Amino acid sequence: MTTTVLELEDVTLNFSGVRSLDGVSLEIREGETFGIIGPNGAGKSSLFNCVSGVYRPQQGSIRHRGQEIRGARPDRINARGIGRTFQNVESFPTMTVLDSVLLGCISKQRAGVLRGMLWYGWAAREERESRAKAEEVLEMFGLGALRDTRMGELPGGTQRQVELCRALAAEPDVLLLDEPVAGMTHDEVESMVDAILDANERLGLTVVLIEHNMGVVMDICDRIAVLDFGRLVAVGTPSEIGANPEVLAAYLGSAQADSA
Ligand SMILES: Nc1ncnc2c1ncn2[C@@H]1O[C@H](COP(=O)(O)OP(=O)(O)OP(=O)(O)O)[C@@H](O)[C@H]1O
Ligand SMILES: [Mg+2]
Known part of the structure; x- marks a missing residue:
């Protein structure tokens, strides 16, 4: 079932x-690996923002x-197991890779500042566990050697991989990825695709992926949804979507509007 x-x-x-x-x-x-596609302004990121609690529909x-x-509040939704990355990389340039990934563990930590002062040992143990988790995720994606490098010194593609690690550090069961390969070189796309497939197959996560790179979407998604002007136009397998006249019309329509 x-x-x-x-x-x-x-x-x-x-x-x-x-x-x-x-x-x-x-x-x-x-x-499943579920793709969301559609022209610019179709509502794809808005959909993620609704699911992750940034917007309230x-x-x-x-x-x-x-x-x-x-x-519900974004941190509560994250703590329930819904992780996400953002369309624009939102990292702090002076923060190290390890600290950036540690940020992902915050919603999992139960010891707030006050409790941390009262039960120092408990907070310290949570901190140690978070560090171990962050390092494990970085190692898993071959980024362990970069743990002390500042985010601002990394190429954009690697920053996006660290963002993925940050989302994974919270141990989600659903991962929402907003244009994970945007602006990447061919090699960077390949390693990001491998990382996404690892998250899906090895960690067993459900992956929802917004992408304009049709090669990636068609290649890795089990099913795809198409949005246009905020409406769901179609849902289906990659081959069903590739042959759907309404989908072609949505894309051709926006291409004509862009060139007008
Ligand atoms: N915070 C906001 N305030 C006002 N309008 C917004 C806001 N967020 C999104 N919108 C509007 O909602 C519509 C959908 O935007 P959204 O960012 O969801 O599109 P998208 O499908 O992710 O596009 P893209 O492929 O360019 O990222 C657009 O018309 C956008 O201007
Ligand atoms: Mg968007």
Whole structure:
């Protein structure tokens, strides 16, 4: 039996007159690699922002393993097991790679500052466990040697890999990746694709991936959803999506609009 990990029902998001998402309903299944494609401004990042608690949709329901999460705080959603990376790398340039990955563990740590002062030993143990987790994830992706390097000294592609490690350090069961290979060289794309497949196959994570790189989407996704003007146009396997006339129209339509 397939388990539904994430379920969106009739999700609608408005920004003063702009409808970013228009009644989107989707089910994402345990263990799948799910792609989200669509022209610029289609609402793809908005959808991630709704699922991860950055935006609160005016209408609809978002469930994680059957529990409503619409409107919950981003750190709570992260602590439930939904990790994400952002379209634009958001790291601090002077922070080391290890510290950047450690940031990912924060939502897992239960000892706040006050509790940390009262029960120092407990907080110290959590800190040690977080460090071990961060180092393990970096090693797994071959980035262990860069642990003390400052983020600002790394090429963009490697920064994106560290962001992936940061998301993984919180031990999510669902990973939302917003354009993980944008702006990467061919080699960087290959190693990022390997890392994503590792997360999916070796760690067993459900991966939801927004991407403009159609080669990557077609290659690694089990199913693909197409958004256009905030509406869900189609969901299907890569071959179904590649042959769908509405999908071609959405892309050709936006290409014509761009060249007009
Ligand atoms: N914080 C916001 N305030 C106002 N409008 C927003 C906000 N976030 C998104 N939008 C609008 O919602 C629509 C969808 O934007 P979104 O960023 O979700 O698109 P996208 O599909 O991720 O595009 P791209 O491929 O360019 O990243 C756009 O019209 C955008 O201007
Ligand atoms: Mg986007």
